[in-house]
Amino acid sequence: MFLGIDIGTSGVKAVVLDEHGAVVGQGTAALTVQRSHPLWSEQDPEAWWQATTAAVRAIDPAVRRAVRGIGLAGQMHGATLLGADDQVLRPGILWNDGRSHAECAELEAKAPDLHRIAGNLAMPGFTAPKLLWVAHHEPETFAKIRTVLLPKDYVRLRMTGEKASDVSDAAGTLWLDVERREWSDDILAATGLTRAQMPRAVEGTAQTGRLRAEVAEAWGIDQVPVAGGGGDNAAGAAGVGVVKDGDALLSLGTSGVIFAATKEFRPNPAGAVHAFCHCLPGVWHQMSVHLSAAACIDWVARLTGTPGAAELFARAESVGPASGPEIFLPYLSGERTPHNDAEVRGAFLGLDHDTSPERLAQAVLEGVAFALADGLSVLRDAGTELSQLSVIGGGARSSYWGQTLAAALNVELVYLKGGEVGPALGAARLAQLAVDGGSPEEVCAPPPISHTIAPDAALAERFAPKIARFRDSYSRITPRNR
Ligand SMILES: Nc1ncnc2c1ncn2[C@@H]1O[C@H](COP(=O)(O)OP(=O)(O)O)[C@@H](O)[C@H]1O
Numbered sequence: 001m002f003l004g005i006d007i008g009t010s011g012v013k014a015v016v017l018d019e020h021g022a023v024v025g026q027g028t029a030a031l032t033v034q035r036s037h038p039l040w041s042e043q044d045p046e047a048w049w050q051a052t053t054a055a056v057r058a059i060d061p062a063v064r065r066a067v068r069g070i071g072l073a074g075q076m077h078g079a080t081l082l083g084a085d086d087q088v089l090r091p092g093i094l095w096n097d098g099r100s101h102a103e104c105a106e107l108e109a110k111a112p113d114l115h116r117i118a119g120n121l122a123m124p125g126f127t128a129p130k131l132l133w134v135a136h137h138e139p140e141t142f143a144k145i146r147t148v149l150l151p152k153d154y155v156r157l158r159m160t161g162e163k164a165s166d167v168s169d170a171a172g173t174l175w176l177d178v179e180r181r182e183w184s185d186d187i188l189a190a191t192g193l194t195r196a197q198m199p200r201a202v203e204g205t206a207q208t209g210r211l212r213a214e215v216a217e218a219w220g221i222d223q224v225p226v227a228g229g230g231g232d233n234a235a236g237a238a239g240v241g242v243v244k245d246g247d248a249l250l251s252l253g254t255s256g257v258i259f260a261a262t263k264e265f266r267p268n269p270a271g272a273v274h275a276f277c278h279c280l281p282g283v284w285h286q287m288s289v290h291l292s293a294a295a296c297i298d299w300v301a302r303l304t305g306t307p308g309a310a311e312l313f314a315r316a317e318s319v320g321p322a323s324g325p326e327i328f329l330p331y332l333s334g335e336r337t338p339h340n341d342a343e344v345r346g347a348f349l350g351l352d353h354d355t356s357p358e359r360l361a362q363a364v365l366e367g368v369a370f371a372l373a374d375g376l377s378v379l380r381d382a383g384t385e386l387s388q389l390s391v392i393g394g395g396a397r398s399s400y401w402g403q404t405l406a407a408a409l410n411v412e413l414v415y416l417k418g419g420e421v422g423p424a425l426g427a428a429r430l431a432q433l434a435v436d437g438g439s440p441e442e443v444c445a446p447p448p449i450s451h452t453i454a455p456d457a458a459l460a461e462r463f464a465p466k467i468a469r470f471r472d473s474y475s476r477i478t479p480r481n482r
């Protein structure tokens with residue numbers, strides 16, 4: 001059996017798969033995000049470790065004892081800064097933190113080959129500009145940095161004592177030469193760092209040490225090998241069989257992502273398209289990233305006094321799609337694709353005397369879907385054609401949202417068994433490849449389909465004027481145009 005652990009933003013998910021890919025055990029533990037200043041978004045690395053331990057220990061002890069390998073997936077880009085003796089120097093700066101806007105311009109100027117080597121625009125969520133921010137604003141901390149890790153790689157260090165990162169996650173730092181799948185000394189130098197401060201860059205299917213004796217004992221698992229794993233989107237892709245050119249997925253986690261596997265490195269920074277390594281050797285991917293997807297569901301649930309996501313979807317369904325004039329712009333943490341605008345914030349437009357919590361809930365579902373449609377159009381402009389998306393992440397639990405999404409995106413959505421914990425599934429499959437070998441396409445074949453949702457043409461027609469108003473509204477609310 002193989003254990004996959006996903007350090008998500010809203011919580012850690014741990015899943016055990018048997019050798020045939022069936023889920024035989026699961027555990028979860030929640031995480032919170034700290035936002036102590038406007039634009040900031042942080043988590044304490046110790047909280048990742050405590051939640052990982054809790055999620056693993058929630059799995060049946062007999063299942064844990066049968067685990068032969070562990071894989072890691074996690075929220076990407078988070079800057080985890082370690083000093084001498086590997087002590088954590090400050091809270092982790094997350095993927096949806098927008099403070100390093102000025103440093104992005106500085107990095108673009110200092111590293112003229114950035115787009116060719118790293119394949120991406122400098123955006124505040126990425127790790128490299130955050131390190132420039134620390135150098136400018138917290139120079140004493142910067143001087144102490146011995147190692148920079150990503151969230152799942154910090155958990156790996158606690159599990160194994162090894163400093164390693166798989167190339168799909170490492171690509172999200174902007175310090176990786178994405179085509180060559182190794183660190184770029186030039187881009188590191190542009191942020192005042194060297195390769196000695198980076199973990200070893202490995203493929204997601206490589207072994208990166210074994211569980212330390214004390215962790216093995218506390219978790220009730222043998223001292224098994226730990227696989228490189230993947231950034232959560234790439235690991236999610238491995239979990240639902242999105243592994244070859246043309247395969248694509250929609251992730252509905254805290255963030256929203258459209259991910260398309262590519263057979264070669266295909267950078268296209270225009271429109272803030274991301275181009276990174278896949279977690280499987282010899283494969284890359286493009287993605288559009290939207291900073292607040294299911295995060296908006298939780299936010300509007302809190303705003304309307306609704307107990308949770310399931311109840312929020314029920315409230316939206318009670319009024320139905322395209323039922324009111326309300327438009328929601330889901331930029332609660334700013335936006336990456338297509339606007340690359342860390343400072344824009346969300347908005348409701350078109351409120352009237354009949355606006356109700358139910359109609360606000362429905363507008364939020366639609367606003368996230370319309371933002372994803374913006375992302376899909378820039379991916380299409382970048383040459384990626386897709387007609388079908390496999391759905392992963394917590395938002396995959398709602399078929400009602402799926403109807404809105406399929407119509408707004410005009411694609412068929414495919415829901416696979418276990419897709420709601422896709423990154424953890426993929427991490428477990430990467431562990432299997434690291435321990436037993438085998439063909440990535442066979443081990444990472446799609447799980448059985450639970451259902452599909454085809455785009456409803458009549459609903460798409462009703463959405464069309466709302467989508468046009470949505471697109472028109474960004475330029476009116478961004479601080480860039482004030
Ligand atoms: N029944 C449900 N239907 C739709 N979405 C849900 C449901 N339950 C939880 N969610 C959403 O799932 C999200 C968490 O998804 P997840 O993929 O675990 O995110 P992350 O990896 O960012 O932690 C929550 O923000 C919540 O809005």
Ligand SMILES: O=C(CO)[C@@H](O)[C@H](O)COP(=O)(O)O
Nearest residue numbers: 008009075076095253254255
């Ligand atoms: O920043 C990105 C991808 O570039 C995000 O997709 C993060 O990787 C967080 O993922 P979730 O917690 O939403 O799964």
